[in-house]
Amino acid sequence: MTDADQARHDAVEAALGKLDLDTKARLLAGQDMWSLPAVPEIGLESLVMSDGPIGVRGVRWTADDPSIALPSPTALAAAWDPALARRAGRLLAQEARRKGVHVLLAPTVNLHRSPLGGRHFECYSEDPYLTGAIGSGYVKGVQDGGVGTTVKHFVGNDAETERFTVDSVIAPRPLRELYLAPFEAIVANAHPWGIMTAYNRVNGTTMTEHQYLVNDVLRGQWGFDGCNVSDWMAARSTTGDILGGLDVAMPGPQTVYGPPLAEAVRAGEVPESAVDEAVRNVLRLAARVGILEGAPAAVTGPPAEIDGQALAREIAARGFVLVRNEPVAGERRALPLDAAPGRTVALLGAAARDARVLGGGSATVFPERIVSPLDGLTAALPAGSLTFAVGADPSEELTPADKGFELRAICRNASGAVLGEGSLPTGQVQWIGDDLPAGASYETMASIEVTGTFVPRESGAHAFGTRGLGAFALAVGGETLWDGVQPMGDEADPFEAFFGAPSERGRVDLAEGEAVEVSLTFQVPDTTTLPLKAIMFSLLHLGPQRDADELIAEAVAAARAADTAVVVVATTERVESEGFDRQDLALPGRQDDLVRAVAAVNPNTVVVVNAGSPVELPWREEVAAVLLAWFPGQEGGAALADVLLGDAEPGGRLPTTWPARFADAPVTEVVPDGGRLEYREGLLIGYRAYEAHGIAPAFPFGHGLGYTDWAYESLEVTGTTARVRITNTGTRPGREVVQLYLAPVDTASDGAQSATVERPASWLAAFAGVEAGPGESVEAEIALPARAFEIWDEPAGRWQRIDGAYEVRASHAHGDTRLTATLEI
CATH class of the missing domain: 3.40.50.1700 (Glycoside hydrolase family 3 C-terminal domain)
Structure with a gap:
């Protein structure tokens, strides 16, 4: 432990000792959509969190506070460069500091189990090793800038359908070797200051209450010492969550923590020591980001400014x-x-x-x-x-009104008086927490009118519609197109309802260049009892379809x-x-x-x-x-x-991997059956499945041509270190990603690589990016990690090394092997 670590530890313990039960319980519950309460008596400022993986939205989800928008996480992973991911993280830390954000709700390190997953673009890869490497770089970069991360969604949230309630049924080996592996790698290599537990259940237990995966595995076996934050509205059980290792229930103020948690302690249902441990984790996070008095921040000087x-x-x-x-x-x-x-x-x-x-x-x-x-x-x-x-x-389909529209949102009380208003870049109203226009409040708002003019870019029948739940009145050019109520469907997830299908409400013939008045009035429901204070609806439009x-x-x-x-x-x-x-x-x-x-x-x-x-x-x-x-x-x-x-x-x-056709994808079903989503494919996702089933994809994992050519000249393996020499044989400088795959050699006759051990035919063990000019040669020295030779032994409850012979494949892509060598373990 360094002197700074000791000083932070001492400050945390001193602050914890000054808090009474009610204050401790309150500190574990969001005070609003994005923050935890300040506690001035111990010198604790309010801790502010924000999405997301490719930009820092801040506490306002509005266009009047713009954010840098980086490429999607899958695009970042496609560079196969943890150092580039680290630079991206440093830029996002810079953005977070500019917006007063202490913790970034990212990265997303769930796997590309199926190409059908709605947030596939927000995750890195189908491969756990590559995911862990890019995620580690990203976390290091954000935390280099003194901003915390919450690695998410722990674990088994690999699709969106019924994500609030689905039970992801995952056998022990795939759970350890695939889905937990990126989280474990990031904890070991990047030491994240936070993690986010998912909505779903895993093998019957809700993740926010999962004592085995959180307390035993994450904290006990891996040594994670950060703060465990719930996904938004995922916390549903006061006793189950606190005993399951959940530190923070978000958002607030209506949560299962706060007063309900203090009452559970007084009733003898929860030991106060469990609350103390959660508060300790929150205070440690606050100390690291520099908002706990007397505790040195983990980063005292931010990195140089980034363009x-x-x-x-x-x-x-x-x-x-x-x-x-x-x-x-x-x-x-x-x-x-x-x-x-x-x-x-x-x-x-x-x-x-x-x-x-x-x-x-x-x-x-x-x-x-x-x-x-x-x-x-x-x-x-x-x-x-x-x-x-x-x-x-x-x-x-209709999309939020944008091109040709000049819109404002006007908030009124029950008597029609204007409380506040603001301009809208599109017809989408997405106010969460304190995003409301100045002067408006959830308690006083009765209606919101999205109003303005629309100048069509072309003549013809223009369709108008709505998305959202509640009572609406839509008018175009003084004509009422719809006045009615859109009820809640079967979705348990309010975000699913908001991002779901639009509803067309009418069509109007309009002339190019002739302005028309547009108005959509939304009746604000009672939000005082809702766990999430938010207003989300949209005015939609679709131009004439040629x-x-x-x-x-x-x-x-x-x-x-x-x-x-x-x-x-x-x-x-x-x-x-x-x-x-x-x-x-x-x-x-x-x-x-x-x-x-x-x-x-x-x-x-x-x-x-x-x-x-x-x-x-x-x-x-x-x-x-x-x-x-x-x-x-x-x-x-x-x-x-x-x-x-x-x-x-x-x-x-x-x-x-990009399949040639949908039917070739290893997993084509992401809809739960009776609330259960069984991961029947086991270890065979992505390229592992294509190889096992003998299916040729359109484009294999690891493939990419660049603008030059490479000759793989030699591969030497000493111990578990491989050295690959390659030459740029093209006419331009370039970068090659040397990929090392392991394949077990059949040596069952002498007892090694036992046929009873089920393993994929090959798997990515390590990689390195190298650069060279035309005609230049370069050597990549790549260490093969110990985990590449291990499987999870569930009966023994530990990792087991599988001794024997392995073929090391130096490859341009999976299945495109350029050189091979054999090593014995």
Whole structure:
């Protein structure tokens, strides 16, 4: 223990000794949506928390306090670079300090068990080792800046359907070797100051009450000394939660802690020592972030200032994965684009203009700016060399009103008097906790009117609608389209209801350029008894839908006239978001038809896939190049221009396998049966399953081409250290990710590698990124961790090393082995 650690320990114990029972119980309950109460008598300031993984929203979920928006976590993981993740974390710590936030509710390290998972984009990988490595880098970076993290969602929250109540039934070995493994690695390598327990149950026990996984495993076996915070509204049992090791119940003030916890102690249901231990963990977190008087902060001087826009642009390019890049007409490869004077580009697809830069749900932030692909290429290409056509619009459902709308939200009391008002960037009202306009309060508000003008960009039938629960009145141009009540459905999850399906309420014929008044009035329900004080509803809009065949024909004409066609295809907010899972992996709308039609007239067709998780690409062998751009963050369009024009290399490697078709995915069912979701596939998720079942994916785990070529020249293994020598045989500098996979050698005859031990055919053991210029050679020295040779022995309750012979495979991707060697353990 260092002197600073001892000083923090002493300050925590001194502060704890001054607190009475009621104050201790109050300290464990959120005082509002995002913070814990201050306790001035011990010099404790209010501890403030905020989402999320790719930007720091702050305590207000509104556009008047913008946040940097980094690429999605899957995009960050695609760089296969823990050091880059650490830099991202440092930037987010910088943002957190600017917004007065002490703890970031991130990272999300659940696994890509199924591509259907609604928050797939918010997680890193299908592989536990890669997830743990990137998550460790991220946590280190955030905490380098003196800001805490809460690694989430511990554990088994790998899908959204019925997430509040589902029982994830996971056998001991998959639980340890897959789903707990990233958390364990991050605790060991990055020492996070917090963790977040999930809504769901695991093997029958709610995670906030799971004494075995929290008290015995997380704290006892792994030595975690941080603060355990509930997911929002996950805490449901005063006694069960405190005995299960939950330190903080969020949000407040209506929680199972506070007065109910003090009463449980007085009634003899809970020992006060359990409360003391939880308070100790909270005070230790407060000390680390520098808000407990007399305790030295863990970081006394923040890192140097970081250029957020530049780093966001770099991360995007580093995470882009070039999965296909073929020569055109036997000549140069499609990418990077030919920069010869006079060359023309047709940019096609609605997502090229209306960029999808982040996923939906609590990970959403409001960036100060968004650079679309159209913006990025317009700025980078010579004037007159770029044309644009929509081609096929995947947005077939209503979305929050935005383009052409100027809206305000007006809060009134029961007599109609205005309490407060503010501008809205879109028709989405998403006020949580203290996000309300100045002057408004939950206790006094009776109604909220979203009102303003709409200037249509095109003539025709415009659809208007609502999303949310409660009583609404919708009017356009003085005409009432709907006046009624949207009741609560079967969802136990209020976020699922809010992020769920929209409702069309009427259509109005409008003329291009002619302004019309729009109004949506929402009757505010009684929120005083709700555990979550929030107002969430939306005014929705969908413009006139032009004939899809006409749009595709216009795109084909543009593609035929251009040297290169760049088609941007994308998912929508109704496909990837918190609150629900996907139904399939198809691109929405007529986007597949668009790609095929364009490729038929222009052999130099490049497709950019703007999706946070795998989608089917049935035309992938009909186009010259395919670039996976994920949700690329606010600078995505600028990064795309860098990569397409060759100013930056697409540095990504796949962190998850892309199936050729939905039916090939290892797990295609995420809907619980009778409240239970059984992980029947055991250890076989991701690339492990494809190999076991002999199924060829569209693009394998670890795949990514970059802009240069590499020759793997030698592999030497000494003990458990591998040395791989490779040479850049291309004409450009580049970065290669050397991936080491282990495969057991069949030596059952001498007793080692017993056939009774079930293991995947191969698994990722370690990796390293190396850089070299044209013609240069470089050696990667990679240590194989002890855990790579172990399995969880449930009867013995410990990790067991499996001795014997292993083949070490130095690979460019899973299944693309370049060199092999054998080692004996």
